[in-house]
Amino acid sequence: xxxxxxxxxxxMSGDMDKVMAAFNIAVGAAAMGKExxxxxxxxxxxxxxxxxxxxxxLFARMMGLLNRGGxxxxxxxxxxxxxxxxxxxxxxxxxxxxxxxxDLRKTALELGVKLLxxxxxxxxxxxxxxxxxxxxxEPCGVATMLELSDRSKQTLFI
Amino acid sequence: xADEMIVATKLDLKGLVCPIxxxxxxxxxxxxxxxxxxxxxxxxxxxxGDIPAWCKTSGNELVTMxxxxxxxxxxxxxxx
Numbered sequence: 001x002x003x004x005x006x007x008x009x010x011x012m013s014g015d016m017d018k019v020m021a022a023f024n025i026a027v028g029a030a031a032m033g034k035e036x037x038x039x040x041x042x043x044x045x046x047x048x049x050x051x052x053x054x055x056x057x058l059f060a061r062m063m064g065l066l067n068r069g070g071x072x073x074x075x076x077x078x079x080x081x082x083x084x085x086x087x088x089x090x091x092x093x094x095x096x097x098x099x100x101x102x103d104l105r106k107t108a109l110e111l112g113v114k115l116l117x118x119x120x121x122x123x124x125x126x127x128x129x130x131x132x133x134x135x136x137x138e139p140c141g142v143a144t145m146l147e148l149s150d151r152s153k154q155t156l157f158i
Numbered sequence: 159x160a161d162e163m164i165v166a167t168k169l170d171l172k173g174l175v176c177p178i179x180x181x182x183x184x185x186x187x188x189x190x191x192x193x194x195x196x197x198x199x200x201x202x203x204x205x206x207g208d209i210p211a212w213c214k215t216s217g218n219e220l221v222t223m224x225x226x227x228x229x230x231x232x233x234x235x236x237x238x
Contacts, residue, residue: 028177031184032215097173107181 006035006152013158014043015077016086022158023104030111039145041118045127047071048115048136060126071101109135116140166194176204180212187236194236195221201229
């Protein structure tokens with residue numbers, strides 16, 4: 001197994017602030033020439049969902065409705081106030097000319113960051129491959145993540 | 159090096175904030191020849207730390223970094 005100077009990021013959180021930090025680090029790492037892989041598990045999957053309603057069973061549909069995915073729908077972990085905080089943060093970021101989360105994700109893809117969804121989380125929440133954005137890679141399991149993490153130099157869990 | 163410096167590209171990073179300046183510089187460095195220099199202007203004080211760190215990790219050379227009116231000017235030489 002060849003080791004690289006890479007960066008592995010596991011994103012568990014679906015909160016806007018943490019998603020932003022994760023993509024920021026990923027983009028920075030890729031710009032520094034590191035082979036960068038992001039794993040999206042549990043709530044983190046929201047960051048690579050298209051944003052449509054998901055789920056087939058009652059509970060999964062309920063979750064898909066009340067906890068809808070999509071990078072523009074997620075709110076910050078604090079000061080969200082039922083969406084007010086999200087709106088406020090977006091305005092603040094715009095006024096400071098900070099790149100939007102959506103564009104940050106696009107930049108990550110342009111720089112070759114791999115975005116891998118967790119198979120198990122997708123199954124539990126009944127999220128299909130079609131519900132994910134185009135740039136998302138093949139759903140994978142913990143062994144794939146650990147192997148890539150083993151090969152890379154740093155691993156972050158967010 | 160005593161030989162003259164060839165500025166291959168000028169990069170305007172004014173108004174851009176972390177992590178975009180290093181994204182732009184990493185993209186720009188691929189467009190110039192090895193040994194060439196990129197001249198960049200930025201306003202984000204983050205570049206003071208980030209550009210040297212980027213150079214170190216990516217294996218390129220920071221030739222100069224200076225404060226200018228309302229910002230920073232720096233030269234990066236592509237080494238590989």
